Every structure is written in structure tokens, then in C-alpha cells.
Amino acid sequence: MSENKGRRSEQAGIFHFFREMGSALVMALIAIVYIIQAFKIPTPSMERSLLVGDFLLGLKFVYGAPFLPFSLDLGISKRFPAITSPKPGDVVIFKYPGSERKDYIKRCVAGPGSVVEVINEKLIVDGKEIAPPPHGYHSRHGRLDRIARFEPLRIPARGDRIRPAELPTREFLFCKHLIRQENPRAEVKAVYQLYIDGSFANNATIATVNPMTGRPVEVPFGGIDFDTDDWTVLHMMLSDVRARLGDRDVDIRKMLYLNGEPVREYTVRFDNYFMMGDNRDNSADSRFWGYLNRNFVKAKAFILYFSLDKDVPLWKLPVKIRWNRIGKLIRSWDGNAAAGGGRVK
Numbered sequence: 001m002s003e004n005k006g007r008r009s010e011q012a013g014i015f016h017f018f019r020e021m022g023s024a025l026v027m028a029l030i031a032i033v034y035i036i037q038a039f040k041i042p043t044p045s046m047e048r049s050l051l052v053g054d055f056l057l058g059l060k061f062v063y064g065a066p067f068l069p070f071s072l073d074l075g076i077s078k079r080f081p082a083i084t085s086p087k088p089g090d091v092v093i094f095k096y097p098g099s100e101r102k103d104y105i106k107r108c109v110a111g112p113g114s115v116v117e118v119i120n121e122k123l124i125v126d127g128k129e130i131a132p133p134p135h136g137y138h139s140r141h142g143r144l145d146r147i148a149r150f151e152p153l154r155i156p157a158r159g160d161r162i163r164p165a166e167l168p169t170r171e172f173l174f175c176k177h178l179i180r181q182e183n184p185r186a187e188v189k190a191v192y193q194l195y196i197d198g199s200f201a202n203n204a205t206i207a208t209v210n211p212m213t214g215r216p217v218e219v220p221f222g223g224i225d226f227d228t229d230d231w232t233v234l235h236m237m238l239s240d241v242r243a244r245l246g247d248r249d250v251d252i253r254k255m256l257y258l259n260g261e262p263v264r265e266y267t268v269r270f271d272n273y274f275m276m277g278d279n280r281d282n283s284a285d286s287r288f289w290g291y292l293n294r295n296f297v298k299a300k301a302f303i304l305y306f307s308l309d310k311d312v313p314l315w316k317l318p319v320k321i322r323w324n325r326i327g328k329l330i331r332s333w334d335g336n337a338a339a340g341g342g343r344v345k
Contacts, residue, residue, distance in 0.1 A: 035061055037299040039093050039105060045277035045284065046105060048135040049091075049330075053322070055306040056330060058093040058299030085294070086273050087111065088125070089133075089332035091301035094275070097177040098229030098289050105301060106275035106285050107133065107333070108292075112157035116274045118142075118150035118287065123276070123335075133333040136278035143281065146232035150287050153274075158294075160268040164256040169238060172254050173231040174290030175266070179258060181293035182269050186259050194221040194241070195251040206244055230288045270294035301330040 041054040050056070060066075064082030086092050086108045096104050110116045110125045117124040120142035124130070132138075144150075153171070156162065156178065164175045172190070180188040194201045202222035209216055221241065228234050242250050256263040272291035277283025286292065307322035314320065 035059070035065070036302075037093060039103065039299075039301070041105065044282060045279050046091075046107070047279045048137060049107075049133055049278040050105070050301075050304075051307065051322070051325070053308040053310045054304050054325065055308075056304050057302050059302045060299045062300040063092075063297050085111075085271065086297055086300070087332065088114075088130075089334055091330050091332070092273075092275065092292070092297060093299040093301060094292055095296040095298060096289075097181050097292060097296060099227075100229075103298065104275075106277050106283070106292075108273050109276045109335075110155055110274040112155055112271035112273070114274070115152050115154050116150070116286075117152040118147075120149075121280070123280075130335040132280065133278055133335065136280060138281050139279070140281040144287065146230075146236070147287060155274050155291060156268045156272045158268055158271050162266045162268065164263055164266065165254060167254075169235045169254075170231040170290075172256075173228075173234055176256055177229070177290045178268065178272060178293055179256065179263065179266060181291075181296045183258060184295070187257075189257045190226065191255045191257060192221075192224075192226055192238075193253045193255070195253065196245065197249045198251075204245075206241055208240065208244065230284075231290070232288060273297075303330060304328045 037058040037060055039056050039058055041050045041052055041056070044052055061080070062083050063086060064079035067078045067080065088108055088110055090108045091105065092108050093103055093105050096102050109123060109130060114126050121138050122129055122142070123132070151170075153174075162175055162178075164172055167175060176188060176190050180186075194204060196204060203220050205218040206221055206224065207216065207218050208224075224237070224241070226234060226237055228237075238252055241252065256266075258266075271294045273294070274286045275292050276285045276287070304325050304327065307325040309320050309322055312320040
């Protein structure tokens with residue numbers, strides 16, 4: 001009798017263990033999917049606000065957690081109700097709008113309908129200069145590779161109608177990224193057509209240089225790979241074609257295709273945002289790849305839970321840990337320069 005009791009007690013203990021473990025795993029899964037996102041800072045684009053080696057938590061529910069795990073990758077845009085939308089000054093974790101599958105973290109500096117302009121070290125939104133955050137800085141006095149000045153750009157809002165073929169190169173590529181973000185499972189393709197003296201000329205050979213070998217080559221215009229996430233690179237490539245064709249009447253027409261159908265007019269389904277790194281002269285952000293669509297927003301950065309100094313060797317672990325950064329809150333920044341330099345929120 002005592003042997004049976006012992007066996008039942010052992011079985012009950014095992015059942016209790018697995019029940020508790022299962023409950024813990026379910027709670028952890030719910031937290032990961034709907035509440036928090038862990039993120040590690042891999043690059044210096046947010047220095048000195050966030051440092052390489054910082055580990056942080058982002059709050060998903062603030063901007064609306066997805067209904068299902070991995071729903072963004074599945075092209076499902078349904079979310080739970082959000083507490084708020086991204087606001088200028090928020091530090092946001094989001095899915096990169098270009099071709100790479102990775103998460104980025106930047107600061108939102110402008111929302112839907114706003115007009116953004118960058119002149120050297122000045123960020124201007126809707127005609128007002130926005131002061132950089134307390135730890136933001138310029139390492140090269142506002143000089144960026146391939147961008148002498150970021151001309152005024154209006155951020156699309158939900159309901160806006162866009163005609164891609166009529167856009168200049170910068171806005172055309174930004175529109176491609178916008179459509180891709182709103183239709184993540186669809187095929188979004190940019191097509192470029194060359195017209196010389198009014199005649200279709202995609203077979204015309206272009207004398208250029210092979211980027212791999214450095215040797216001169218001749219390729220048909222239709223064979224040039226214009227696929228890039230950076231509008232400045234695309235602009236240089238198209239300008240180079242025009243320059244190499246000399247004084248001839250050259251027209252390069254651009255068209256976007258969504259699942260094989262030409263996009264003559266597109267109605268924006270979600271709001272969009274303009275993102276910048278706090279390390280203003282060393283950040284691959286909206287100045288290069290364009291708008292962040294609401295559909296690709298993942299979480300609001302909240303708190304640092306760990307930090308490792310990349311310059312200290314691992315064997316010096318106690319010294320490698322940045323103890324003074326653990327537990328720091330990641331705050332939004334109201335950068336109204338006219339109001340005296342902004343305030344932390």
C-alpha cells in the first residue's frame with residue numbers, strides 16, 4: 001500500500017513539475033509575442049544615446065501588438081488596439097523597410113503629413129528647427145556621404161494618393177519601400193525604361209565600369225541592375241547613364257509593379273514616419289531609405305537591462321559590464337529649439 005502511495009506521489013510530482021513548466025513557457029511566449037521585445041544595439045548609429053553593446057527591452061503593446069506570432073512576416077497587419085502611435089521624439093524598434101530582414105532602432109523625428117528638411121546640422125520639421133536630443137551629436141558637422149542637403153520631403157499619411165511614375169528618383173524609391181511595407185508578401189518591382197530621342201532604347205549599350213574588376217565594359221541599359229535600398233546610389237546610377245549618353249535627348253521612365261500589375265496610382269493605407277539616428281552623421285536612416293510605415297513598427301524602446309563594453313576583452317567580465325547603464329530608461333525627446341532646446345518626456 002505504501003509502495004502504491006509512493007508511486008502515485010512520484011507521478012503527481014512529475015505532473016506538477018511539467019504543469020508548472022508549461023505554464024511558465026506559455027507566459028514567457030505571451031510576453032515575447034505581445035508585451036516585450038529584446039534588442040541589442042549592434043551599430044553606433046544611436047550613439048551617444050544608445051551604445052554598441054547595450055541590451056534593451058521594447059514595449060510592443062504601446063504601439064499595438066500583433067494578433068499572431070510572426071504575423072508581420074506573414075503579411076498580416078492586424079494588431080491589438082494601441083495605446084498610442086509613434087510620436088516625434090520616440091525611440092522606435094522596427095523592421096527594416098528595405099530588402100534585408102533585420103530590426104532597426106532609430107528616433108522618430110516627424111510623423112505623417114509633416115515636411116522634413118536637413119541642412120548641415122539643422123533638422124527642420126514643418127519650418128521649425130528641431131534640437132538634437134541631449135546625447136545626440138554630429139561627428140562631421142552635418143556632412144553625409146552622397147547627400148549635400150536633404151531637400152524638403154513630405155511624409156505620406158493614410159489616405160494619400162501617390163503616382164509613382166511622376167515622382168523624382170528619391171520619392172520613387174521611397175514609394176517602392178512604402179508599398180513593400182504595406183504589402184510584405186507581395187512582389188514589388190521597379191522597372192526602368194530608357195528612351196533616346198523619343199524612341200524606346202533598353203537595348204542601347206552603355207559604356208561603364210565593372211565594379212568588381214574595375215575594367216570598362218559595355219552593357220545594355222536593360223541589363224543594368226538598379227536594385228538598391230539607397231536612393232542616393234540609384235540617383236548616381238541613373239545620372240551616370242545620362243552622362244554617358246552625352247548630349248542626346250535622354251528620358252528614363254520609372255514604373256512600379258505590384259504582383260505584376262503596374263501601379264499607376266497608389267492609396268496609402270497606413271501612416272508613415274521619418275526616422276533618424278542620434279549619431280546624425282553616421283546613421284543609415286530615412287534620409288537614405290525613406291519612410292517607416294506604421295505596418296513595420298514593432299515596439300517602443302523602454303529600458304536598458306544590460307550593457308557590455310565592446311572595447312574591453314571578455315576575460316575582464318566585471319569591468320566589461322557597464323554597470324552604470326543597467327536600468328536606465330530610454331526617454332523621448334521634445335526637440336523644439338524655439339522653446340529653449342527641448343525637453344525630456
